[in-house]
Amino acid sequence: MSSPYDLRITGGKVFLEGLGPSDVDLLIRDGRISGIVGREQQADAAETVDVTGKLVLPGAIDPHVHLGKDIRVPRDPDDAERESASAAAGGVTTMLVYLMSSSSYTGEFASARAAMDSNSHIDYGFHFVLGTPEHLEEFADYMGLGVSSFKFFMNFRGDEGKYLGMPGNDDSFMYDILRKSAEHGAMINPHPENIELVRMFRDERGDESAGPLAVWNAARPAFVEAEAAQRVAYLASVTGASVYCVHTSSREAVEAIARQQASYPNIFIETCTQYLTLDTTSDAGVYAKVNPPVRPREDVEFLWKAFEDGLIDAVGSDHNARHRSNKEKDIWSASAGFPGLGGLLPLTLAEGLRRGVSLDTIVEAVSTRAAKLFGMYPRKGTIAVGSDADLVVLDMDAPSTITAETQHSAAEYTPWEGTELPLSVVHTIVGGRFALRDGVLTDQRAGSYIPRAHSGAAALGG
Numbered sequence: 001m002s003s004p005y006d007l008r009i010t011g012g013k014v015f016l017e018g019l020g021p022s023d024v025d026l027l028i029r030d031g032r033i034s035g036i037v038g039r040e041q042q043a044d045a046a047e048t049v050d051v052t053g054k055l056v057l058p059g060a061i062d063p064h065v066h067l068g069k070d071i072r073v074p075r076d077p078d079d080a081e082r083e084s085a086s087a088a089a090g091g092v093t094t095m096l097v098y099l100m101s102s103s104s105y106t107g108e109f110a111s112a113r114a115a116m117d118s119n120s121h122i123d124y125g126f127h128f129v130l131g132t133p134e135h136l137e138e139f140a141d142y143m144g145l146g147v148s149s150f151k152f153f154m155n156f157r158g159d160e161g162k163y164l165g166m167p168g169n170d171d172s173f174m175y176d177i178l179r180k181s182a183e184h185g186a187m188i189n190p191h192p193e194n195i196e197l198v199r200m201f202r203d204e205r206g207d208e209s210a211g212p213l214a215v216w217n218a219a220r221p222a223f224v225e226a227e228a229a230q231r232v233a234y235l236a237s238v239t240g241a242s243v244y245c246v247h248t249s250s251r252e253a254v255e256a257i258a259r260q261q262a263s264y265p266n267i268f269i270e271t272c273t274q275y276l277t278l279d280t281t282s283d284a285g286v287y288a289k290v291n292p293p294v295r296p297r298e299d300v301e302f303l304w305k306a307f308e309d310g311l312i313d314a315v316g317s318d319h320n321a322r323h324r325s326n327k328e329k330d331i332w333s334a335s336a337g338f339p340g341l342g343g344l345l346p347l348t349l350a351e352g353l354r355r356g357v358s359l360d361t362i363v364e365a366v367s368t369r370a371a372k373l374f375g376m377y378p379r380k381g382t383i384a385v386g387s388d389a390d391l392v393v394l395d396m397d398a399p400s401t402i403t404a405e406t407q408h409s410a411a412e413y414t415p416w417e418g419t420e421l422p423l424s425v426v427h428t429i430v431g432g433r434f435a436l437r438d439g440v441l442t443d444q445r446a447g448s449y450i451p452r453a454h455s456g457a458a459a460l461g462g
Helices: 077-089 105-116 133-137 139-144 171-184 195-204 212-219 222-239 251-261 273-277 297-308 341-354 359-373
Strands: 005-010 013-016 020-023 025-029 032-037 045-050 055-058 060-066 092-100 123-129 149-153 187-191 242-245 267-272 314-316 391-395 424-430 433-437
Touching: 020 359, 055 359, 060 267, 060 314, 060 341, 060 359, 077 092, 077 105, 077 341, 077 424, 077 433, 092 105, 092 149, 092 341, 092 424, 105 123, 133 139, 133 171, 139 171, 149 171, 171 187, 171 222, 171 242, 187 222, 195 212, 195 222, 222 242, 222 251, 222 267, 251 267, 251 297, 267 273, 267 297, 273 297, 273 314, 273 341, 297 341, 297 359, 314 341, 314 359, 341 359, 341 424
Parallel strands: 005 045, 013 055, 060 092, 092 123, 123 149, 149 187, 187 242, 242 267, 267 314
Antiparallel strands: 005 025, 013 020, 025 032, 055 391, 391 424, 424 433
């Protein structure tokens, strides 16, 4: 006779929403959490795993990931396998991947699913990057595929997006996107930069003696991000759309968005691990080139205060798996972006706790809030009966070091090379199966596609 449960997680401090770390055991069956019970309660499980002294959190969710060798669409098995291995090693159990194409996403969706299925260590969903009138005509079809969040590059004017195969657009197209999104209960994730101003500062080529990251910050100053974020947030209020401001990097941008939030609530803020841990003096140099740039230390400090105050909804990685050979150039020629999936949870958790940020606030930002905003809650983002058994088990007393090797990415580098953390990821469980066990990746590649009917205010019930 088979056991009624597949797995029992016993002995750990289990983070329960609203209660915090609790002395309970978890019972898992058919990929879901079937019971949250006291230590003394008897239950027959096929396997019991003792995690005494460890912290058990809901698996992290990375809402901002780019896959594929050209970062547009994952096409090969290794596009999914290597980067999802990085995620699993870092306690991420679900990622939302941006697909970018000027063609119809109906075909791109099928290709991406083929690359991901049977190759991804973790669950996944998609955002689509909108760039053509045909994309808007097919908006309802995309929603029918379970995609309810869409990106728009505000900086793709003229031929700025040509290197990624995307046409130029303008604010009228953005307005149409926002209006269409509001009609369908979707959410728009704009890349906010005023490219006309960026071009002006880029052409001026500032003082390079300040170091590569300081030069790059000067070429794309914080106010060009803030101006664009404020503009799209205001147009969201006009159209009734939900907007998720991706990779918010600066005090100016947060304050600009907050001014719009004061009169219109459906605007949400994402920051990224790099903006919480790196600054313009970082030893990573050109490896940390990204758009928007990493900012001076005072912006890092402000973002943590905003994080603690609940102004930051979610943390993403903006993971980009281009090979390191694309970075080993001068600051002007190197590609922007870098791998960050594996560091999302450990870096944010370690730095947040060091600063005295509550565990509740950190879990909300790295898991729960993203699940709610992107229409996956309570299936994802929480430890509750009926939720997917997506868990990360951490040893808070076992130091670890970030290296390119431990990150597993095909990019073969990390801007956090050599960073020492006071904690380590022991197990990552996705749908009741170990993707990482005792710190070692397993052969489990049963990550599933997660369709999402709505995002933003519609997902929140607003």
